[in-house]
Amino acid sequence: MRKSEIINKQTILLCVLMTLVSCRVQTNLPASPSVEETASLPKQNIPLPCENFKWLLPPPPTVETVHAPRKPITEQLNDRDRNHVGVKDPKRFAESNTEIIDLSLIPEEEYAFPLPGGKVISPYGGRRRHHSGVDIKTKPNDTIVAAFDGIVRMAKPYAAYGNVIVIRHYNGLETIYSHNSKNFVKPGDRVKAGQPIALTGRTGRATTAHLHFETRLNGEHFNPNMVFNFSTCKLHRYCLLCTRKGNNISIRTQ
Numbered sequence: 001m002r003k004s005e006i007i008n009k010q011t012i013l014l015c016v017l018m019t020l021v022s023c024r025v026q027t028n029l030p031a032s033p034s035v036e037e038t039a040s041l042p043k044q045n046i047p048l049p050c051e052n053f054k055w056l057l058p059p060p061p062t063v064e065t066v067h068a069p070r071k072p073i074t075e076q077l078n079d080r081d082r083n084h085v086g087v088k089d090p091k092r093f094a095e096s097n098t099e100i101i102d103l104s105l106i107p108e109e110e111y112a113f114p115l116p117g118g119k120v121i122s123p124y125g126g127r128r129r130h131h132s133g134v135d136i137k138t139k140p141n142d143t144i145v146a147a148f149d150g151i152v153r154m155a156k157p158y159a160a161y162g163n164v165i166v167i168r169h170y171n172g173l174e175t176i177y178s179h180n181s182k183n184f185v186k187p188g189d190r191v192k193a194g195q196p197i198a199l200t201g202r203t204g205r206a207t208t209a210h211l212h213f214e215t216r217l218n219g220e221h222f223n224p225n226m227v228f229n230f231s232t233c234k235l236h237r238y239c240l241l242c243t244r245k246g247n248n249i250s251i252r253t254q
């Protein structure tokens with residue numbers, strides 16, 4: 001045998017050996033499971049992190065923010081607040097020319113008809129549109145109550161109004177109760193809806209004992225019929241969309 005033939009045979013043998021070793025390595029590799037095998041694997045319980053992530057969530061809304069349409073109001077009263085009926089609150093329309101007062105969000109216990117059992121004897125406006133409120137009558141010295149929660153802004157005799165009370169409410173409105181025979185509250189007092197504040201009378205310009213009741217926004221009176229249904233003595237369940245145009249306020253229902 002020639003030397004070159006021997007080398008060739010050795011080379012072929014080496015190649016065969018390498019191939020066999022290579023196959024051996026391949027067969028020793030861990031077999032990857034087939035799809036069927038994967039599906040049939042027992043399910044493992046992967047532990048979830050035990051962290052409490054509640055602090056990441058926003059705080060749940062409180063009853064107050066859900067129900068009462070509370071607005072910022074000026075509670076520090078100056079001389080003008082204590083002595084005049086039509087006074088603007090600088091916090092009204094402070095950020096926008098539009099304010100929404102959603103009467104439907106006021107719960108039953110946060111409003112009261114100002115003279116329970118009263119009947120309207122003279123509407124707002126009237127034939128000459130000069131009447132700035134609604135006249136409601138029951139009997140002399142009957143109990144007048146606060147229509148909503150708020151702070152008493154004014155309580156005193158005031159010209160044709162006679163003994164008058166003005167309450168600034170947290171919903172943005174003000175209400176006025178006039179011709180009272182007696183006032184029970186004073187400026188700065190906080191009152192709750194339904195709390196007795198005065199007795200009906202005929203002080204000021206009045207021919208019979210009754211309650212002259214006004215609703216105002218930013219000092220401007222508007223029809224109390226937009227707030228209360230005077231037939232049922234209930235609060236209307238809609239939104240008041242209030243828009244400021246110069247010194248005037250226009251109010252629409254929505």
Ligand SMILES: [Zn+2]
Pocket residue numbers: 122131133134135211212213
């Ligand atoms: Zn009147």
